[in-house]
Amino acid sequence: MAKTIKFNLICDNKPIRTIEDLQNNFSIEDVLSYYDNKLLHRWLAVRGYEEHLSRVNAIESTEQIEIAKLLIEIFEVDTDIKKIEEDIFMLKYLREKQMYCGLYDKQKKAVKDVINDYEARYNDLIRKILDNPDDEALIKANIKEITMEYAWILKLDHRNLFYILLNASKLAILCLLMNEDSRKYYIPDTTTNEEGEEVSDSDPRKDRMYKAICDMISAKDFKDSLGDKLHIHSGKTDEYWKDIEAGNKKYMIISMGENTPSYSRTKDYVRHAGVKDSDLSNDDIKNKFVILNGIDYKSNSDTNELIYMEV
Numbered sequence: 001m002a003k004t005i006k007f008n009l010i011c012d013n014k015p016i017r018t019i020e021d022l023q024n025n026f027s028i029e030d031v032l033s034y035y036d037n038k039l040l041h042r043w044l045a046v047r048g049y050e051e052h053l054s055r056v057n058a059i060e061s062t063e064q065i066e067i068a069k070l071l072i073e074i075f076e077v078d079t080d081i082k083k084i085e086e087d088i089f090m091l092k093y094l095r096e097k098q099m100y101c102g103l104y105d106k107q108k109k110a111v112k113d114v115i116n117d118y119e120a121r122y123n124d125l126i127r128k129i130l131d132n133p134d135d136e137a138l139i140k141a142n143i144k145e146i147t148m149e150y151a152w153i154l155k156l157d158h159r160n161l162f163y164i165l166l167n168a169s170k171l172a173i174l175c176l177l178m179n180e181d182s183r184k185y186y187i188p189d190t191t192t193n194e195e196g197e198e199v200s201d202s203d204p205r206k207d208r209m210y211k212a213i214c215d216m217i218s219a220k221d222f223k224d225s226l227g228d229k230l231h232i233h234s235g236k237t238d239e240y241w242k243d244i245e246a247g248n249k250k251y252m253i254i255s256m257g258e259n260t261p262s263y264s265r266t267k268d269y270v271r272h273a274g275v276k277d278s279d280l281s282n283d284d285i286k287n288k289f290v291i292l293n294g295i296d297y298k299s300n301s302d303t304n305e306l307i308y309m310e311v
Contacts, residue, residue, distance in 0.1 A: 006046050009034060019049060019075060026077045028068055035067060082137055082310070089141030122150045126161065133169035136229060140175050147181035158185040162209050170216055170225055177213070177289045178252050178311045186210060187289060214287050217254055223307070230254065233306045237298050247273035247294030250311035254289070257282040257304040268299045270306065 009016040012027040022031075034040035035056070044053040055074045061067055065085055072079060125142045132138050146154055154161070162185075165172040177183045186209050216222065223230060231251075233244055245251055257268035270285065271278040273294025280290060297306055 007043065009039070009043050019052065022075055023077050026079060031071055032064060032068060035071065085137035086141050089138055119153065122146065122153050126164065129165065129172050130168050134171060136171060139172050140178070143175050143179050143182060147179055151181070154182065159205060159209065162186060166212060171229055173213060173216065174309060178291070183289070186213060229309060231308050231310070233297060234304060236300055236302050239298065239300065241296045241298050243273060244297045245273065245295040250291055250293055251295055251308045252289055252291050252311055253285045254307040254309060256285055256306045257299070257301070268301065268304050268306070271296045
């Protein structure tokens with residue numbers, strides 16, 4: 001009988017011999033590729049992981065996100081599901097881009113057709129956001145793709161895009177502010193004059209969009225409409241800094257210290273996690289949508305709320 005040859009998988013550029021190796025070096029792009037070409041199944045078989053193989057064979061879904069979630073569950077991988085979802089959307093985009101580039105090379109498409117297809121793809125990204133107004137991972141991935149591949153269209157269309165999304169998805173508006181390349185269109189630039197006062201740029205069209213954003217987050221139904229997409233923290237810290245979020249992730253501050261009419265008599269601060277001398281008070285962050293690396297929080301109020309989102 002021929003001897004079964006045990007081979008290694010390669011994940012994240014590292015050889016994978018055991019399930020523990022797979023857990024420690026899990027790469028969603030690599031594992032999905034091995035799943036699609038059945039190499040994962042063969043590896044499990046020759047390595048004698050019969051229970052894992054049985055569960056992998058039982059997967060019936062054809063959706064990449066669902067398959068990824070099942071594989072993460074089967075192999076007991078400790079990872080961030082939201083980040084995985086964003087990675088999968090970007091992976092799908094890259095695969096589609098490769099396919100389109102191949103078609104363009106083979107068919108020698110005319111410039112006009114290429115431009116029309118380019119615009120159609122941009123509009124398709126927006127349509128998917130409108131069809132999925134509460135899907136945070138999809139919205140972030142689509143906005144990232146728009147800023148990366150359709151920057152010149154966004155520059156021309158950012159106002160139209162804003163008002164389309166404003167009426168359809170508060171979440172999408174906030175995701176525009178989380179992206180470094182799109183937020184510049186909606187938040188006024190500020191400079192400091194000789195007197196030390198902040199002076200914002202004067203663009204009435206940007207000012208109107210910015211006011212609409214501020215009105216949106218101050219509306220009574222804002223928290224209810226965003227639900228668990230918002231992180232809300234409150235509590236007195238007795239003049240000590242409390243680490244709320246670790247510095248390995250970015251967070252956008254929505255509001256702070258405005259839960260009670262007496263907030264002006266209280267002091268609330270945030271800063272980058274563990275970074276001294278980066279203290280920001282309510283005046284520093286109000287309607288600025290500041291993005292921090294992790295969050296430390298300090299407050300002398302039991303009721304004031306810190307509201308933020310993961311970027």
